[in-house]
Amino acid sequence: MSNPQQLRYSKEHEWLSAADDGVATVGITEHAANALGDVVFVQLPEVGDTVTAGETCGELESTKSVSDLYSPASGEITEINQDVVDDPALVNSAPLEGGWLFKVKVDALPDDLLSADEYAAFASGN
Amino acid sequence: MTEPPAIRKTALDATHRALGATMTDFAGWDMPLRYGSEREEHLAVRSTAGLFDLSHMGEITLTGPQAAELLDHALVGNLSKLAVGRARYTMICDADGGILDDLIVYRLDDQEYLVVANASNAQTVLDALVARQDGFGAEVRDDRDSYALIAVQGPAAAGILKQLTGFDVDGLRYYAGERDMVAGKSALIARTGYTGEDGFELFVSPGDAVAVWEALTEAGREAGLTPCGLSCRDTLRLEAGMPLYGHELSTALTPFDAGLGRIVKFEKTANEGRFVGRDALAAAAEKAATAPPRKLVGLVSEGRRVPRAGYPVVAGGAVVGEVTSGAPSPTLGKPIAMAYVDAAHAEPGTEGVAVDIRGSHEPYEVVALPFYKRA
Numbered sequence: 004m005s006n007p008q009q010l011r012y013s014k015e016h017e018w019l020s021a022a023d024d025g026v027a028t029v030g031i032t033e034h035a036a037n038a039l040g041d042v043v044f045v046q047l048p049e050v051g052d053t054v055t056a057g058e059t060c061g062e063l064e065s066t067k068s069v070s071d072l073y074s075p076a077s078g079e080i081t082e083i084n085q086d087v088v089d090d091p092a093l094v095n096s097a098p099l100e101g102g103w104l105f106k107v108k109v110d111a112l113p114d115d116l117l118s119a120d121e122y123a124a125f126a127s128g129n
Numbered sequence: 130m131t132e133p134p135a136i137r138k139t140a141l142d143a144t145h146r147a148l149g150a151t152m153t154d155f156a157g158w159d160m161p162l163r164y165g166s167e168r169e170e171h172l173a174v175r176s177t178a179g180l181f182d183l184s185h186m187g188e189i190t191l192t193g194p195q196a197a198e199l200l201d202h203a204l205v206g207n208l209s210k211l212a213v214g215r216a217r218y219t220m221i222c223d224a225d226g227g228i229l230d231d232l233i234v235y236r237l238d239d240q241e242y243l244v245v246a247n248a249s250n251a252q253t254v255l256d257a258l259v260a261r262q263d264g265f266g267a268e269v270r271d272d273r274d275s276y277a278l279i280a281v282q283g284p285a286a287a288g289i290l291k292q293l294t295g296f297d298v299d300g301l302r303y304y305a306g307e308r309d310m311v312a313g314k315s316a317l318i319a320r321t322g323y324t325g326e327d328g329f330e331l332f333v334s335p336g337d338a339v340a341v342w343e344a345l346t347e348a349g350r351e352a353g354l355t356p357c358g359l360s361c362r363d364t365l366r367l368e369a370g371m372p373l374y375g376h377e378l379s380t381a382l383t384p385f386d387a388g389l390g391r392i393v394k395f396e397k398t399a400n401e402g403r404f405v406g407r408d409a410l411a412a413a414a415e416k417a418a419t420a421p422p423r424k425l426v427g428l429v430s431e432g433r434r435v436p437r438a439g440y441p442v443v444a445g446g447a448v449v450g451e452v453t454s455g456a457p458s459p460t461l462g463k464p465i466a467m468a469y470v471d472a473a474h475a476e477p478g479t480e481g482v483a484v485d486i487r488g489s490h491e492p493y494e495v496v497a498l499p500f501y502k503r504a
Binding site: 037 | 151162163166167168360363364433434435437456457487
């Protein structure tokens, strides 16, 4: 599993890359993408929506199940990845890159996000 | 305190791990869920061939001069009429007509049958057969540890198998099974499956499983034989409209409720026509003919949200049924489901039927099963 060091991770298996302008990109981790299996439908929040850390803001449908999508941080949605809406398989093939889900303008990052090493330990215990 | 039973591993466990399989606990067995993309595995079975480890299935052997009579008494089918070398889809019911399991029964010899039960029900089936054997000159043997089961399914399956056996593969009919050699190992070669494709199920000794798997892998390399997990097995059988115990079948339902009344044979010759569940099933047959309860139907959507087992089927604001299985269909490219629906809404083409998908009513078309039939 690849968990890049520069990202932060949530216990709901999202990754988040904080940028300098306060806009963070969010996706699901490789571990989560593997656990889900082929993703066939992605429902994302809309641009302008306000999301709250730890609360559901969409869903990911795979062959076997449907999973809630949680926002790892609070803020306003500034962009969604239309590519994954059109081609949900991107979540499986490139969860950390082309399969990103949305961008959110965050006020402050929650304290309970994990580092790459902490997340790797957390995910392997799952 | 008693320890929970250890999870069981098949003879092919190390093979699955070497292939990088994602494993899952299925009925107490550690089984491959998928090796890569379950969608690609599904499409491989439809277009070329897939290779499955189904060693979790429960084998029970019946032998003896009255093995046929015992099965006629214990099951709903007419197994004494089954020719040697042939197989039959049948069920075992309780005295109330409720389905204990659905089964494939192979007649291996005049006085020898192999009953194949679902992993989750194998102990129940074994216990029921033992409980029902009194007075019959037949032996019931638990053979779960005697077999590994490897399936090759798909249009290229026969061509792959032919490379490994001198047996007349083309001469083996659908729902037939005979003992011969595969890759130098003795096997029961059966033309059966759970995918909606032509294919074979090979019952081999667990000690031969790796050799047979590897020989099939090698023989199938050119055709594109793909190792397949249980995830695609479920979507394949769903497209083929095949029921799965615990979803479409349960002890709360009779074969008539499940639309499978045709497999209940009232005209049995053995035991003066008596068998376990007969009276209840006769009543269920009459009810199905006069006042049909819910019917098992197919549902197809043009949308993208997928119905799952347990979701309500609605029409005109009222609940008219319940989804039993649902998945995105890789072949059709849209969500499909099986559901029990009130007879008034069960006709193909019925207007105004929807599935309540987590609070939102998504329109679904009622269609006849199966969703997919091979050409």
